[in-house]
Amino acid sequence: MNFISTELPGVVMIEPQVFRDHRGFFLESYHQAKFAQAGLDVTFVQDNHSKSVRGTLRGLHAQRRRPQGKLVRVVSGEIFDVVVDIRPSSLTFGRWLGVTLSAENFRQLYVPPGFVHGFCVVSETAEVLYKCTALYDPTDEIGIVWNDPELGIDWGVQSPVVSDKDRRLPTLRALMEQVLADGEA
Template identity: 65%
Template sequence: MQVLTTALPGVLIIEPRVFRDERGFFLETYHAARYAEAGLALPFVQDNHSRSRKGTLRGLHFQRTRPQGKLVRAIEGAIYDVAADVTPGSPTYGQWVGVTLSADDFRQIYVPPGYAHGFCVISDVAQVEYKCTDVYDPTDEGGVMWNDPVLGIPWPIDVPVLSDRDTRHPPLPLAGR
């Protein structure tokens, strides 16, 4: 596998080795020892799976006191995935990284604890699976508005399909800088 660093500390793009032949393909989507060698020696304690239609935007979400690291991949279709640093006082606060993940390229993104995470669906349908380093706690959840002017993320959709919850997220506080 190849691990690519990004402009944000800890945010990694993982390109696994894919073995293809006339039958189809095979890959390891996670191997603890290999991921540990790449700097991801974290316990994953929860797996999540979502299916969404084109134009759906989920996020930007984070956990306040029990932040989750997430290893994200698309298993059907394609998404534009974003990690944004929302840790007050961080030197990269308010910066973000975006990457397209698709079922065709098998790429993954690792979003470390302390970052907000979100994605939008750019194919007709997308299924996304992600491993988390801590369990989800709805009482600990926070979020940042998807079109936050400080972040200025150029999402590849104009009018996203949002959950009621995601329409109520506040902007990123300027005081965190």
């Protein structure tokens, strides 16, 4: 496995070694010792699987008190995957990173706690698998609206398919004001 640091500290692109032959392919998508050796000494407690149609935009999501690290990969189709640093004390606070993950490139993205995460489907359909370091808690969920003008994320789509819940998410600024008001910065 090749572990590639990104411009956002803690966010890591993982390129597995793919063994191909006339039957198809084989790869290791996760190996605890190799991840730990690369500085990703995390324990995953939940796996999620979603299937979405072209233009679907899911996100940007995180958990507030029980933040999740996520290992994201695509097993069918292609997505534009986005993370935003929401750690108030971080030098990269408010910066975002977008990468293409697909069934063809086999790349995975590790998103550490302290980031919101989302993706947009660019193929006809896409199936996304992601491992989480904390269990999902709907009462702890926070997020940022996908089209926050201060972030200026170029999702590559003008009118994505977005859930009502995601459409009502606050901007990063409004989220941080709420966190400060609650005394949790």
